[in-house]
Amino acid sequence: MEHATIQGLESEHVELEEVAGGVVAALARRGGGALSNGAIVDLGDRTLLFDAFITPQAAGDVRAAAERLLGRPVAFAVNSHWHLDHVGGNRALDATTVIVATTGTRELVATAGAEQLGRLKAVDGPAYLRELAESVAAETDLERRRALEVELAEARHVYAALPGMVHRLPEQTFDERVTFHGSRRSAELLTWGGGHTGSDAFLWLPADRVLLAGDLVTVGCHPLLVHGDPAAWAGILDRLADLDLAVVVPGHGKVGGADDVRAVRRYLDALDALAAQDPGPDGAAGDGLPAELAGWEWPEQLARNLEFLRARSRPA
Numbered sequence: 001m002e003h004a005t006i007q008g009l010e011s012e013h014v015e016l017e018e019v020a021g022g023v024v025a026a027l028a029r030r031g032g033g034a035l036s037n038g039a040i041v042d043l044g045d046r047t048l049l050f051d052a053f054i055t056p057q058a059a060g061d062v063r064a065a066a067e068r069l070l071g072r073p074v075a076f077a078v079n080s081h082w083h084l085d086h087v088g089g090n091r092a093l094d095a096t097t098v099i100v101a102t103t104g105t106r107e108l109v110a111t112a113g114a115e116q117l118g119r120l121k122a123v124d125g126p127a128y129l130r131e132l133a134e135s136v137a138a139e140t141d142l143e144r145r146r147a148l149e150v151e152l153a154e155a156r157h158v159y160a161a162l163p164g165m166v167h168r169l170p171e172q173t174f175d176e177r178v179t180f181h182g183s184r185r186s187a188e189l190l191t192w193g194g195g196h197t198g199s200d201a202f203l204w205l206p207a208d209r210v211l212l213a214g215d216l217v218t219v220g221c222h223p224l225l226v227h228g229d230p231a232a233w234a235g236i237l238d239r240l241a242d243l244d245l246a247v248v249v250p251g252h253g254k255v256g257g258a259d260d261v262r263a264v265r266r267y268l269d270a271l272d273a274l275a276a277q278d279p280g281p282d283g284a285a286g287d288g289l290p291a292e293l294a295g296w297e298w299p300e301q302l303a304r305n306l307e308f309l310r311a312r313s314r315p316a
Helices: 056-070 103-122 125-138 142-164 230-241 258-275 300-313
Strands: 004-006 014-020 023-028 038-042 047-050 076-078 098-102 172-174 177-181 186-191 201-205 210-218 247-252
Touching (some): 014 247, 047 056, 098 103
Parallel strands (some): 076 098
């Protein structure tokens, strides 16, 4: 399905793509300070933002774009889960914007999220960036060098923003469902528990058949398993696949569709099978992914995911 790219947004962090009338995906630019995707939803009389990226600069750009496109302040912002790349920009939102998340996500932002931010701030940023720049200069494989260049550009944005970064916690929480009713559309914010993390929310726009999935769905890149429950995640994906959806805005990657929900489900099954194999004396991850999944971005996540699954299966 073709979607229209919205021109005129001056941002090095995100690009906007309209996926339905009044529903705009905010997609992370490679090398920018967003790292994850979000969205702008026109409810008719109010505006809702989905997710807040990693830096306040990226969130501020999307907030400004929403205000310019729709001519009103942002009323609501959703945090799909606790990871910093989805909540780091909360403080760039206006004080009148109500941030909404599950009860579990609010607790996780205040605990695990605070620890994650503290660990990042404890890193010697300039030294880390110098080491990464040296790795870029020394890399002879062209594809790997380009990936490192993107990583370095993104790290520069993050470490530039870190000194002033503090968590703004969601002000409104829920445990099952919140429905936002507007004059143009209604939006259903739901949680079916935790899969990618201990608590995940997604936004469903039934009239538009659009799913804003957060990191429950990624398109063309390895998802992260290590903070979640893969079995519960698989069950959530099975339920999402039953929705009459046409468009998925993933937490990472390009705008997709129902097939991408099923692809992540197949990925989880494939990793279960790989994790059951002997990794060999060098601890290698193995190369048994189906061809459709083997070329996904962020291949470094594969070994991390497999070690997590193998550790879970070891006797206590």
